[in-house]
Amino acid sequence: MLEISELRSRYGRIEVLHGINLNVQSGEIVTVVGANGAGKTTLLRCISGTQPVSAGSVVFRGETITAVPAHRRIKRGITQSPEGRQIFTNLSVEENLRLGAFLFSDERVDKDMQDAFQMFPILREKRNLPAGGLSGGQQQMLAIARALMGRPNCLLLDEPSMGLAPILVQQIFDVVSGLKALNVTVLLVEQNAFGALKIADRGYVMETGQVTMDGPAEMLIADPRIREAYLGI
Numbered sequence: 001m002l003e004i005s006e007l008r009s010r011y012g013r014i015e016v017l018h019g020i021n022l023n024v025q026s027g028e029i030v031t032v033v034g035a036n037g038a039g040k041t042t043l044l045r046c047i048s049g050t051q052p053v054s055a056g057s058v059v060f061r062g063e064t065i066t067a068v069p070a071h072r073r074i075k076r077g078i079t080q081s082p083e084g085r086q087i088f089t090n091l092s093v094e095e096n097l098r099l100g101a102f103l104f105s106d107e108r109v110d111k112d113m114q115d116a117f118q119m120f121p122i123l124r125e126k127r128n129l130p131a132g133g134l135s136g137g138q139q140q141m142l143a144i145a146r147a148l149m150g151r152p153n154c155l156l157l158d159e160p161s162m163g164l165a166p167i168l169v170q171q172i173f174d175v176v177s178g179l180k181a182l183n184v185t186v187l188l189v190e191q192n193a194f195g196a197l198k199i200a201d202r203g204y205v206m207e208t209g210q211v212t213m214d215g216p217a218e219m220l221i222a223d224p225r226i227r228e229a230y231l232g233i
């Protein structure tokens with residue numbers, strides 16, 4: 001579904017992605033783990049089209065989209081749920097969800113909203129309240145629900161567990177794991193390598209702008225280098 005080849009990207013004169021190769025097959029959950037500053041967010045932004053690519057290519061469902069603007073990529077089925085959630089705290093839960101579907105008809109939005117409420121009952125309960133009043137975990141659920149309102153084929157999730165209490169972290173990983181049943185393909189960027197690898201089919205390890213290891217998630221979890229560097233085991 002998604003094929004990244006020799007991807008390079010820079011901020012000004014400083015290159016931060018040095019030739020990334022990565023692919024995601026339809027229906028997979030693939031995770032990219034790595035320390036702070038490895039370039040994970042930049043990689044996601046190159047895929048969603050919000051960060052320029054200086055070399056290499058992004059192919060989505062057989063078409064090269066490297067130069068396609070971000071809003072057109074959303075229409076093709078790629079949605080990014082950004083780091084830090086970035087929900088609109090003054091707007092209600094429902095208004096936030098509607099913003100996730102701004103490209104679509106009211107009828108479709110109403111149906112998708114019901115689906116979102118079924119998946120996240122707490123959001124139905126709080127639908128008319130300002131999103132800023134939700135707990136951190138609930139805000140992350142809202143961010144994921146909002147991203148799903150665009151009916152993405154491929155969802156890019158940037159650190160959904162960041163800043164959450166341990167019990168909520170597990171809840172969020174359960175939610176992401178459940179996206180498989182909805183046929184949503186997921187590329188999940190996480191610093192919580194253990195949590196992410198536990199729910200992923202495959203994983204990539206990124207260090208300073210390069211992929212240093214990749215393979216089936218269970219193989220990475222069992223690898224002594226990963227266990228020492230990222231899992232604290």
Ligand code: ATP
Pocket residue numbers: 011016034035036037038039040041042043083191
């Ligand atoms: P984090 O988990 O902290 O988001 P990351 O792995 O996602 O880390 P990136 O945010 O992609 O890493 O950052 C990769 C490198 O690019 C880092 O060295 C960072 O300092 C640098 N960088 C990120 N954003 C910018 C920017 N807007 N301008 C200049 N340099 C940037």
